[in-house]
Amino acid sequence: xxxxxxxxxxxxxxxxxxxxxxxxxxxxxxxxxxxxxxxxxxxxxxxxxxxxxxxxxxxxxxxxxxxxxxxxxxxxxxxxxxxxxxxxxxxxxxxxxxxxxxxxxxxxxxxxxxxxxxxxxxxxxxxxxxxxxxxxxxxxxxxxxxxxxxxxxxxxxxxxxxxxxxxxxxxxxxxxxxxxxxxxxxxxxxxxxxxxxxxxxxxxxxxxxxxxxxxxxxxxxxxxxxxxxxxxxxxxxxxxxxxxxxxxxxxxxxxxxxxxxxxxxxxxx
Numbered sequence: 387x388x389x390x391x392x393x394x395x396x397x398x399x400x401x402x403x404x405x406x407x408x409x410x411x412x413x414x415x416x417x418x419x420x421x422x423x424x425x426x427x428x429x430x431x432x433x434x435x436x437x438x439x440x441x442x443x444x445x446x447x448x449x450x451x452x453x454x455x456x457x458x459x460x461x462x463x464x465x466x467x468x469x470x471x472x473x474x475x476x477x478x479x480x481x482x483x484x485x486x487x488x489x490x491x492x493x494x495x496x497x498x499x500x501x502x503x504x505x506x507x508x509x510x511x512x513x514x515x516x517x518x519x520x521x522x523x524x525x526x527x528x529x530x531x532x533x534x535x536x537x538x539x540x541x542x543x544x545x546x547x548x549x550x551x552x553x554x555x556x557x558x559x560x561x562x563x564x565x566x567x568x569x570x571x572x573x574x575x576x577x578x579x580x581x582x583x584x585x586x587x588x589x590x591x592x593x594x595x596x597x598x599x600x601x602x603x604x605x606x607x608x609x610x611x612x613x614x615x616x617x618x619x620x621x622x623x624x625x626x627x628x629x630x631x632x633x634x635x636x637x638x639x640x641x642x643x644x645x646x647x648x649x650x651x652x653x654x655x
Contacts, residue, residue: 392451395419396465398505399444400485404430411456412440413489414448417502421492424450424457439464443471443481445506468509470517477516479652480537483645484508484544490639491552501551507611508544512537534653535618538628541649543606543614545631549638550607556634557581558604563590570597577633593633599626 400421401413408430414422429437439446439462449461471477488505492498515533522528549556560567562579564587574588575581575595582600583591602623606614619627636642 392449392460393419394447394449397446397448398485398502398509399440399442399446400489402426402440402442410440412459415485415488415492415502415505416497417499418497420496420498421489421494422457423494424448424459425453426459426462436462441467443468443485443509445509466510466513468513470520471509471513471515474516474519476534476652477512477519477537479645479648480541481509481512483541483643483649486643486645487545487548487635490643491548498551501548504544504547504551508540511540511611532616532618535624536616538624539606539614539617539619540611542603542627542631543609543611545635546603546607549634554580554634554638556603556607556631558600558607561587563587568600572596573600575630575633577630577637580634580637595630596623596626598623599630602627603630 395414395416395418397414397416399412400415402410405411405425408428410426410429412424412426414424416422426436426440428434429440431437436459440459441464444464445466445468447463447465448459451458451460468481471481484505488501492501515536519528519533522533546556557580558568561584562576562581563583566584566586568582568584571585572594573585574583574591575593576583576591578591582595588594602617602619632646
């Protein structure tokens with residue numbers, strides 16, 4: 387039986403760039419087709435009806451026709467636009483980073499429905515946090531530091547779960563070298579082997595990880611986001627956790643994500 391020439395799908399727009407005089411090529415992340423590229427014809431024209439439904443990081447319902455080289459988006463209807471995060475530079479930077487990770491780590495045409503749900507969850511959380519921040523600013527009760535704490539935890543949660551879902555689950559409970567159960571003491575950590583090391587094996591690598599940092603990483607790994615408490619970590623502990631997870635990501639990326647620099651700039655402001 388011939389395959390249908392059209393299909394409908396939900397999709398998050400990860401990237402887009404101009405093509406020709408009036409078109410755009412979009413990188414889409416879908417639940418059951420994975421990451422795909424498609425062309426949206428005429429969307430750079432001011433009169434385009436589809437353009438507003440294909441904004442970066444929107445979640446939209448698409449009707450798509452299969453093409454010879456690129457699929458063609460024939461209809462688009464935005465489902466969730468995440469307007470609040472677009473009004474907060476920090477939250478938008480976080481969202482762009484998550485989209486870049488998906489684009490870099492997920493191969494084309496491989497479905498990862500759980501990763502799609504993870505990204506959808508993260509965008510919803512960032513949008514809700516941005517809305518809360520805006521409401522606090524209006525009410526004069528702004529606590530940006532606590533909101534940023536929450537976002538940083540979300541990034542680490544996303545990174546750990548993304549690695550696990552694509553087959554690179556970090557080893558945080560047993561030694562990545564000898565498989566011994568890790569005790570609540572200062573252990574080692576090596577991205578090369580994919581996780582933590584017991585004290586006996588730590589002498590082989592110089593990087594150490596504190597008891598508290600390993601506790602937070604384990605909490606993020608074993609919990610759903612709804613189960614993660616509103617932790618307020620000091621800057622040193624945030625930095626230690628970030629260093630460990632980014633080391634793991636570097637093992638699977640050809641180069642550092644461009645968004646890391648923007649995140650660092652945003653954190654300083």
